[in-house]
Amino acid sequence: MSNSISKDDFNEGPQEYHTGVIAFFKSLPEAGRACAQIFDRGDYYSVHGETARLAAATVFHTNAVIKKRGSGQNQVDTVFLNQSNFETFIRELLLVKQYRVSIYKQQNNKNDWAEEFKASPGNLSQLEDVLFGGSQEQTNNAAVMGVKIASDGSNKTVGVGYIDITSRVLRVCQFTDTENFSNLEALIVQLGPKECLLPHGEAKTRHGACLERNGVLVTERKKTDFSASDAAQDLSRLVRGWSSGSVVARPEMQHSLATGALGAALKYLELTSNEGNFGQFSCSVYDLNQFMRLDSAALKALHVETNDNTGPAVHNTTLLSVLDKCRTSAGHRMMAQWLRQPLLDINQIEERQDLVTAFVESAEMRNSVAEVHLKRVPDLPRIARRLAKKQANLQDCHRLYQCAEVLPDLCESLARYEGPHCATISAVFISPIQESVGDLSKFQEMIETTVDLDQVKQGVYVIKPDFDEELCAIRGSLDTLESQLNSALRVAAADLGLEAGKTIKLEQNGQYGHFFRVTLKDEKSIRNNRAYHTLDTNKAGVRFRNSRVADISAEYSTLMKQYEKQQHKVVTEILAIASGYVEVIQSLSFALTTLDCISALASAAVSSLVPYVRPHMRPRGSGSLHLVQCRHPCLELQDGVSYIPNDTSMGEDNGCFHIITGPNMGGKSTYLRSVATAVLMAHVGSYVPCNEASIPIVDAILARVGAGDCQQKGVSTFMAEMLETSSILKTATRDSLIIVDELGRGTSTYDGFGLAWAISEHIAREIKSYCLFATHFHEVTALAEVLPETVRNFHVAAATSEDTLTLLYQVLPGACDRSFGIHCATIAHFPPKVVEYAKRKADELEDNFAAGDDEDNPDAVVKRRKEKSEGEELIKATLTEASGWKLDNMSDDELEQALCILKSNIVAKDNSYINHLLAVSY
Template sequence: MTQYTPMIRQYLQVKADYQDAFLFFRLGDFYEMFFDDAIKASQELEITLTSRDGGGEERIPMCGVPYHSASNYIEQLIDKGYKVAICEQTEDPKQAKGVVKREVVQLITPGTVMDGKGLNDKENNYIASVNPFQDETFGLAYSDLTTGESKVTLVTEGIQNLLNELATIGAKEVVLPPGVDEETLRKINERNDLTLSYENETSLDPSFSHLVESLDQEKLKVSAARLFQYLFRTQKRSLDHLQEAETYHIYQYMKMDYYSKRNLELTETIRSKGKKGSLLWLLDETMTAMGARLLKQWIDRPLIQVKEIQKRQTVVEVLLERFFERQDLRERLKEVYDLERLAGRVAFGNVNARDLIQLKKSLQQVPVLKHLVQTMGNEATDALVSDLDPCEDLTDLLEQALVENPPLSIKEGSLLRDGYHEELDQYRDASKNGKSWIAELERKERERTGIRSLKVGFNRVFGYYIEVTKANLHHLKEDRYERKQTLTNAERFITPELKEKESIILQANEKSVELEYELFIGIRETVKEYIPRLQKLARLVSELDVLQCFATVSEKRHYTKPAFNDERRITLHDGRHPVVEKVMGAQEYVPNDCFMDAEREMLLITGPNMSGKSTYMRQIALTSILAQIGCYVPASKADLPVFDQVFTRIGAADDLISGQSTFMVEMLEAKNAIVNATQQSLILFDEIGRGTSTYDGMALAQAIIEYIHENIGAKTLFSTHYHELTALEEELIKVKNVHVSAMEQNGKLVFLHKIKEGAADKSYGIHVAELADLPQELIRRANEILTHLEREENESSVSRSKAEAAGTKEKTNDELNEELAQLSFFQTEETAAKESPLTSKEKKLLDELKKLDILEMTPLDAMNTLYGIQKKLKK
């Protein structure tokens, strides 16, 4: 350290406490970075890397950004997952003895961003703390610093449940205790791409202990306290808007793992990772940012208590019926700004006058919202708005104090109304009269000197001055003009009277601005006292906004109110996939029914590729989720059970980060469902087993079906191209075959997208390839190969049957003849016709049997031949 200059030594001392962050070190009008920070920042921000003499043998790498535009650079670094420590000068350089004192005033991280482009108005910005305990449970606390919302829970049954929760809340940063094992760190970070931070302290200052006092378990308190302590330590200010940690339990809500939410595209699509095309995109008819955030929370956590669901349904029903009142409500909600984040900015100390004007306008809408809802005359809606608090005293204060269009800066005046404060009015009057005197002086001097271009001006360096062009200098004959500044084409002067008035005006201006700033800070401190009331108001307005959103979507999309039953029965008439229907248009979408009860626990779905099997499966799950968040559903009739969990295995995807193949991901998703599902769950399995060989895949698929049927009993939709599995309907009493119909028309495949009873007879794979416009030569060749493979399969089937028969215990001719007689299709044409009319296929079969002259064969040969034909027919 001794080799460096005092300033560089100071930098290194501060940097020692912030090794994992970029240190923005304030030097005059720049934030400077040195050493490795400078090298890395120059690459990430694409700014020039320079160097300076730091006192050592070699020059020190250095780069910097202007302090007035630093926020843009900080946002870029935070967006890439980095942390930035802001180190400011904490004493006046003019009064400093030696190096100016500096210290870090804030650590900005992905989880503690308070404003800027990095924040999405419609999404929470959560920071979480994870606390592993020895009994394999995890304490999980999370908070949104922008709104003050804080929650905590205990996660049991392994780290996978923890990862699912982190994915559900979308945490940007995770705070851990020191010493967490590497395997846990790897698992936490491999999928969520989180910024990791560490906090050892869990003892809160007594003034903040109320944040965890209501928690009844020590594990919960430790988890929440670690998070709060990290926030206080890094933000270095009072966070009055942080709410008491609220306990929740994962099993209070419908449980969906990371894969299921991704596969169902609840809040973002698989391909684009964007909102468009997701269920959230379809539903978002909210009018406020805080309503949009609550909507996402509800989609992530559907309810499982029927009474709570029905409470939401009742409000939606009333709002749906009262169209005009609902439209007025939407217009008023549009005028409500983000009360949650405004309260956060007030507490954080970075609120400006424009923010407070937004707060005032929002509060002015509250009495109107309350009146509109109360005119609907329903107990449920009245209860929802009974506690809406307009904070009238605060509204009056803001109305009396602030001008309607204040400037962005709070340090340059012009924020407060005339008449708000007597002393401020006096300063303003002095300043205003002084400026009038200046204008009068300019008029008089022009008349007295005869110089029409003479002007009285002002700048921050020289103050007030009289400016005369050089061409008119000969008109000035009085000694009272004192030269102040020479320009190219003019001279600037002052007079004793002007200098005296300047002192009065500038003093009034300066004092006015200083007093106005102090008064604004006082107003801000008063607003802080209302934060708990504002946060409660925000929650109620958000809930009202989401429920009107449900009513609006339900009306626009012609959804129906679902009923719930305890018999685990699904009855859907004219069900639709909500998102696909919106994209296609209601006129084009083909609706389908679904019925499942105690006798129909599992639907085995067959049909061509692209015919709509996956869409049908997803629409059942999405309909259940919509119902359990309290919304109406896309169907003409809906009677549903309440599902505790939804599991999906849809689509092909690998996981390169953790080194897992497509088939391994498929098996892990299947395992997750099989291990965790209950009789109250819903399982969607699409094409299980296709990632391996045909026989392996078919064997696994059948074993999975049998296991769910015999051991779990969950409602299951299982789509497959293994047509051999359709035979399970005869063996497993609760498995039923359905198929998505298609037809050939003029040699072309036409999808009907209609679910019908029974199994599909063909896969139409080559037809689909033809629809994809593959070359005709390729299509012809594929048909040739298919014909050849089918012929080979038939021949090998007969050979296997013969081999199997040859290996069996020898039977007498009488025994074999008796078995032949019992085969249902072994009849003469006359006998068959007597019992029932023959179909064309049966006639064709009898013709083939005649050609074989099967009755002239030995009984053993006949049996082998007939078993081969029987197997072919079953296909």
Template structure:
């Protein structure tokens, strides 16, 4: 059938073939690929930046757009779809003839399932992408909701499972999603309940692709058999998955079963007995929600807002990721999502970072001389396990292991640093020893001289027939080398300079001259030009043609003979996959800690080591804290500020001040610094003391999410509800401008109640930036709440933002000053002043001393106490008295209040 008919059939048939908008279909036509319909328009725009390349194909009435992609375009687009845009990809192939076409699905992939595209995506081992996919199954335990989750990472060959109770907002699950950073989530198809919709929205909000699967795929009937095939049991451990404690997590095992089927793990021999089965320990990490991830700009995202200086604000990950290895890039992305709660582990990381910060020579040697030579050992270990390794891959591992003893020598100079010895030196020493026989295997079986030249062949000494073929090749090469001088003499050119003899695997041997010299070859029939390009003209003479044909023939026989030997080599080498993966893990850790030290010393002002103390000490003191991303922006002279929190003394700042005055940057800098300290990095402060936190939670700058049916106000209420359910006295909470999107008084009421609950009941460390100045009165009720404000200077109708955080409340609003600077008409500004006075009510009342904020507040407080007493006494009057007597007594009470001569009360009476 025609391709266009196929498209219609695939699109309109039963649900198996229905195509989602996030699925792109390619048709493999051997030498090129085509895409059709809406996919063609999408591909044209992505690849060629124009839809003009689309051609209408097919017959009426089913004509549609079509685009042709060469292999390079196809691979580039697939990388972008799967790794960046998180689309699904399907590739179809024609098993019929050109007349009777029979297109079937050849292979498919999704962000969490890349197995069919590994050669395209990871052929270049410099690409560092962590890929994990999760499955979630819901259940109940009594009246409680239970979540079963399984996560599979095929690169690190890890299956992680967990079961836990959760609330109706799935806030525990959201925190786990942040920690695991999955690309895709499997859910049971057809579940239309409210909780299912909430779960689906959570995944979409966390940028996780949702894939619906049939309910029977979550059946765990065969899970024990599957795990017996996949799990690598430890020495001395019973070789049966039934004995593993994780299999008792029924919901998690159902989710695991769905993942095994979806990823088709049991069909790949390379996965057999390679996976570890672990139970996720949420208690190991600080809890982060997706709002905190976005608010603190922890990872780069596409909608980054440009700064005033034209630069986009870098993310924390971008700032810290100075890693030199692919496994290091993956690990640092994992660490920023998994801040530690273990004080000992944090201090170990800080010990190593401190060593590298202070030792410039060791830091630069590791980064520039050793780590940059390390290939992606985790990807190579995966190829080893699947027995898909090439001689080139074996050589890469060999070279890497060869460099490690020298790296170890450098580290041993600092072996007195216990953390370095425990985390890096000792494990690396043992692993290098374990690789000794692998190194011998490579030396005995691979021609290392040829490998240095980029030609990967089995050592000819390995077998007699190989030796014979190799000798023949060597003799031919000697004869070929002599042809260079003969051709040089014939063409009157200097051998080795003007004319060169070169060789590659495709063409074999050939001569090369520059494009300028090409005219020398004209009218010389015994020379054959192979091709011309910027590098020059490649050609041969008749004799070199004959010799090269003989050489390639001998070489092809050699390559054919060595195939059996390579199978044996790979079979033996596969046994080292776990060791290679472990070496990759240790080097990744060293790479990340080296990156932390490089980030610390390359900052505008060197970062310092934070003093980490137990939670019980209740301190969060940051002296001259800076925002690490903003201070790196060109043209920014960052104004640093302090935060001094001590439990039961002060743990809550209410921050007021003008827009763009630095409130948001200040509170974000505190959150970012706390996170950096807990992942083992140094921090952008002059001095830092931080008690262990259990959560970093944020409600900053919620946006409309119209595609998900959520307004700004609803988004911030969802995020704030999660904070109130999650926060403890050891949590850091940052809230910015809460209460927008509803009426002013309602917003103020909500913001006040939330602030009071956090300050009085939960007692979290909290930075609460607000435009509701009324909330500053909370300091009168709760002693641990303090007012802070960002300062600004008004001179000659010019507003200068000083970005300095000072004690107390902001004493004025700057809106009218900004309006003047924007050249509002004077009558509009005068009317605004009058309206402001009316709306501010008693706050706008002027009296003696009201120009001094502290004195004004004190006078108003005294006046409100007197008014309250007056009202209480009025309520206590005998209601049976006559109107005349009541009026007389009320006047007496009024005279009593007026005798206090409170300026605020006098001004109120004069106004009304």
């Protein structure tokens, strides 16, 4: 079908044809801005109002397709969609824009419509075939969670129930939280739900804002849905191994808020309405502290994955796109999950590193696994889910059969590895895969016995005729009829003087059955021939047949229906047997998906321009964070970029709080991000883009990098900055890594500096976590003198000469005590008068003595800085002397005389810095 409506038969049909659907559309209650209603009109679909305008923009990219339909005052914007347009629109709504969708179908009464399907970002099950049908496989997790909150003064208790339909996983989590809901935000980052359910009226609360800020679609439900007692009955049917008598005693049920939230999610997804879901889920208590905490700001600052809804990330612009070299759909989903759930257990991290090391060392194993075997692995979780819900078909069974065929060769490829980590390879991959091979052997035999594998090569999935006696008998009769039809073709060809199979052909379709066809050029051969009956004429030719072919075709159609009915019985039996392998498929899927991710991490490590290295992991609270020649994994892969790496050493004798100053565009932000990204990658189990790395376990990566207005939420740039910073101060521990970039620039200079100093001092003195603090407030560098054991100053190097600024992108020890803003203005070709005026005003507003007019002369700058230091000591001594005066015993004349003597003495020192200050003051 074409991608546009080619026929105007319904586009321009009678207005009364559309009156019923438009009247029904206008009667629908308000469903929210993020909801689209689509009407199934049989051969096409229609959308109206705001949804029509959305479809015009996203599918057709023009408003020309919008039509006015309805009568009188009830006319609304309408867009018509064919099947291809409909599928494109559905994918855009659910997978990209995160909308809810309702599809309505006409009932027996033409003016009566009812909701037939509904879907949301967290509930895609009813539209899976549309979204992921055919060759498309599901690359994103559809997960939904409910949230229920109890407040006791300043204490907030949060209960969360989480459902991942793709993985058939239920989780409950209950914890206390702050006013900013930082723990809830960390949980959202870790689990990555697409949709969240809140009790009615809570979407505009502070926790509702937290959900929206993290890109989660908020759906309000009745408060009575959040009932723990109702959830118990549903869980007894859905969870494997749970019985109605033992549910109440389960540890998961002791968290009443979380269980109530899970109950709301179960009702929303209507899981108990399908018996195929019974006994298919696992349920557990989720520990918020089992993974490293990432806030949403860190997720965005480190470009972990695409953070908008405009589509997939551009290649190599996010950490996910750099590391995700997976070959399976489940692998893509697991890699995204790993990046959101960095490990904290050093043993788990090192086991992943051992596996990655094995694949890095063995190019043969890496290439055979990724390029040969994993490419043939289908979306196993989706097949398991379809089998459990009795929605699978023979094609799903054949895909599983093909996967089972791959497994022995895959195990053989893994077994050929003889390196130091072969025992880990065997335990994690070979043993569970071989166990699955044994479990699936009977399944393979069943498929080979029942499915016609020769027909599969032609894309046809049918049962072998000789498998069932009745099928075999019907197939024999069909073969006889096909022989008679071919004989009838030869007779007709001889009768009409045409060549069988060339100028006259035997064809079949659902409307007419079997018939002959000739081209329009040969139409004269049957003209006025009463032995043949013309069926229709079109540009492809003339379709016709005689009474013998009509009789054979009718008999053939009857037998074919009998064959399909009997085949359906056999297929149903096969699928019932196949559904018993769901647990085997799930176990196999986990092993293969983990293998896919490990192989992907190894491929990323060796395919970089400069290979990554394995980091040495240290226990939490021990050792220092040490990175040699650290690079940013995304930036170094961009075209035209020659990346300059930098070293980092934090903790112990190197201080844990590093202040980085220097010019704009000098690389401060990139330096912060590169360090934090390396730490994140190490906790995932990946190699890191360094020459050498030693990294202690950190419990969180918290970021305050960049700021933008959230006007639609009423949050200014500065307020967004303060909210993020407040969350950091309340969340960070001694073992956290904090990155802060340009804090305080959203308000006045004095307020900004005051905040930057107070916040940095609190982190350095009280929290004592690892912190990289980039700032333009050069005065903050004085904190190193206040806290010399904790704070160190660094700057990004830059060279100036003849009004040019050369950025060196190197991070060096020491503070940068000058600004390069006027140089940047010169490079941007500001008018010379503006630049000169800016210099004069800068001299008035701040002390530029250390740079001076000859700032491009390094020796002169050193000399002037020495003069400044000596001058400041003279000023300090003079003020100390003046502080000893007995002002109560001095007259005004005596005080004036004393000041004149003081000034004369200091002027006599002939210090150029003091002379500069005196000149500026006058």
